[in-house]
Amino acid sequence: MNADVIVVGAGPAGMMLAGELRLGGARVTVLERLAQRSGESRGLGFTSRTMEVFDQRGLLSRFGDLTVSNQGHFGGLPVDFSILDGAPQAAKTVPQSQTETVLESWAAELGADIRRSHEVTGSTDEGDAVIVRARDGAGHDVELRAGWLVGCDGGHSMVRKSTGFDFPGSDATMEMYLADVRNLDLEPLMTGKILPCGMVMVGHLPGGITRLIVCERGTPPRARGADVEYGEVSAAWKRLTGEDISHGEPVWVSAFGDATRQATQYRKGRVFLGGDAAHVHLPAGGQGMNTSIQDSVNLGWKLAAVVRGDAPDTLLDTYHSERHEVGRRLLTNTRAQGLLFLSGAEMQPLRDVLRELIGYEAVARHLAAMVSGLDIRYDVDGGRHPLLGRRMPRLALAGAGAGAGPSSSSTEALRGGRGVLLDLTDNAALRQRANGWTDRVDVVTAAPASEPLADLCGTTAILLRPDGYVAWAAPGSWHDLPTALDRWFGPARARLW
Numbered sequence: 001m002n003a004d005v006i007v008v009g010a011g012p013a014g015m016m017l018a019g020e021l022r023l024g025g026a027r028v029t030v031l032e033r034l035a036q037r038s039g040e041s042r043g044l045g046f047t048s049r050t051m052e053v054f055d056q057r058g059l060l061s062r063f064g065d066l067t068v069s070n071q072g073h074f075g076g077l078p079v080d081f082s083i084l085d086g087a088p089q090a091a092k093t094v095p096q097s098q099t100e101t102v103l104e105s106w107a108a109e110l111g112a113d114i115r116r117s118h119e120v121t122g123s124t125d126e127g128d129a130v131i132v133r134a135r136d137g138a139g140h141d142v143e144l145r146a147g148w149l150v151g152c153d154g155g156h157s158m159v160r161k162s163t164g165f166d167f168p169g170s171d172a173t174m175e176m177y178l179a180d181v182r183n184l185d186l187e188p189l190m191t192g193k194i195l196p197c198g199m200v201m202v203g204h205l206p207g208g209i210t211r212l213i214v215c216e217r218g219t220p221p222r223a224r225g226a227d228v229e230y231g232e233v234s235a236a237w238k239r240l241t242g243e244d245i246s247h248g249e250p251v252w253v254s255a256f257g258d259a260t261r262q263a264t265q266y267r268k269g270r271v272f273l274g275g276d277a278a279h280v281h282l283p284a285g286g287q288g289m290n291t292s293i294q295d296s297v298n299l300g301w302k303l304a305a306v307v308r309g310d311a312p313d314t315l316l317d318t319y320h321s322e323r324h325e326v327g328r329r330l331l332t333n334t335r336a337q338g339l340l341f342l343s344g345a346e347m348q349p350l351r352d353v354l355r356e357l358i359g360y361e362a363v364a365r366h367l368a369a370m371v372s373g374l375d376i377r378y379d380v381d382g383g384r385h386p387l388l389g390r391r392m393p394r395l396a397l398a399g400a401g402a403g404a405g406p407s408s409s410s411t412e413a414l415r416g417g418r419g420v421l422l423d424l425t426d427n428a429a430l431r432q433r434a435n436g437w438t439d440r441v442d443v444v445t446a447a448p449a450s451e452p453l454a455d456l457c458g459t460t461a462i463l464l465r466p467d468g469y470v471a472w473a474a475p476g477s478w479h480d481l482p483t484a485l486d487r488w489f490g491p492a493r494a495r496l497w
């Protein structure tokens with residue numbers, strides 16, 4: 001075998017997955033067709049959930065000073081994330097190229113074998129291994145063998161095609177422009193401005209760059225790969241707003257559409273899809289890259305556990321059952337947002353009604369949780385604890401002890417990418433029941449350092465999966481701790497109680 005896992009694509013999904021797999025001890029090779037990063041920056045910034053995910057791995061400081069905000073939008077209607085308990089602010093101006101660079105250096109430091117100038121041309125699942133064919137920078141055909149293959153190779157995924165995954169949905173119906181431009185002096189319009197014939201957005205990026213999104217209704221999709229000129233963007237801007245921005249100096253200009261598709265399965269045998277390879281949609285509300293990164297955080301620890309021989313292959317099926325549903329909801333919410341801000345005057349009554357509804361706290365919460373990625377609830381076998389299956393909000397800890405070292409919060413306790421049992425009442429009998437899993441799960445004995453969030457009141461113990469979701473909590477879980485440990489981390493090494 002050349003690797004335990006081959007990941008195709010060194011975008012955000014591929015790099016995050018490579019790092020997670022290495023944390024879990026799997027040997028990973030990443031194949032990327034580009035010789036070097038394109039420098040293009042479609043995605044801008046992180047949702048609240050991605051902020052938490054990066055914090056869990058200690059990655060946030062690598063991005064330097066982040067411009068953060070509680071403000072977002074749903075189809076142009078303002079959404080305030082501060083309404084959500086314990087939600088970190090979203091980061092607004094991190095170019096995707098920087099995110100990719102940070103994740104790539106992290107994965108490389110952890111020992112991922114990243115091979116650029118390797119374009120994957122096909123793959124075969126042989127039942128007990130996967131063969132991946134690629135062409136290297138010198139034009140030579142190479143063949144690699146691995147236990148598992150993950151296609152993180154974007155919306156036109158070769159892995160998806162060569163494995164025969166279904167990818168139903170709709171093609172683009174219109175075309176929009178994205179342009180990063182110097183020498184423009186425009187007011188920011190972060191939630192967009194709906195105009196009689198379309199919609200425009202304006203954001204300010206570091207280095208004096210202005211990001212423009214220009215959507216002129218009725219512009220048909222162009223052929224894939226066709227060049228876009230800044231003149232087309234400034235002409236569309238003029239038609240929509242009446243302003244002349246032709247003096248701007250373009251740094252990067254591209255076009256995108258509203259194609260919406262999702263793979264029906266995220267797993268076929270030894271092959272998985274993640275990120276845009278599994279789902280494409282209108283980039284509304286800044287969610288695509290963030291969801292892609294979280295696909296990888298869901299799959300990485302599970303695949304590493306199976307590679308190590310700790311967990312059974314069936315654990316991998318939860319990647320599809322958990323993340324396909326997240327993707328399905330993403331497609332629904334981006335379609336809804338597209339209708340809201342790309343339609344014409346006929347949509348105004350619905351916008352007005354929704355604006356009224358957002359005034360109700362429950363609605364504002366619902367939409368904020370949806371676009372921030374904080375509303376996800378996985379099926380972890382139930383119980384009545386409010387956090388079961390949900391992401392663990394940061395819980396400050398006092399006197400953290402056994403196992404994970406002096407973690408000062410539940411978030412820090414996840415740095416190693418392992419499971420964490422938080423024993424909040426110094427319960428030796430409980431800790432003993434986890435003895436058979438301490439090779440995979442850190443046991444942290446600590447009390448909450450401050451008043452815990454409402455959902456945590458009265459909680460005595462919490463089992464966290466490596467992706468930061470709550471797998472078991474006491475009191476309130478239907479199953480006992482060993483059953484939950486067995487389900488998510490595989491059988492105990494030795495039963496010592």
Ligand SMILES: Cc1cc2nc3c(=O)[nH]c(=O)nc-3n(C[C@H](O)[C@H](O)[C@H](O)COP(=O)(O)OP(=O)(O)OC[C@H]3O[C@@H](n4cnc5c(N)ncnc54)[C@H](O)[C@@H]3O)c2cc1C
Nearest residue numbers: 009011012013033043044120154275276286287288289290
């Ligand atoms: C205009 C626009 C704005 C956006 N804004 C945001 C935003 O603000 N926030 C947000 O979260 N998302 C945003 N997105 C979406 C985001 O850019 C994508 O969801 C994200 O890039 C998906 O990451 P990925 O790693 O899955 O795929 P990609 O980023 O597409 O990476 C795939 C990688 O695979 C490589 N590859 C492809 N084929 C092969 C092959 N055969 N062999 C080897 N390598 C291959 C590619 O070169 C590439 O490096 C935006 C998208 C657009 C179009």
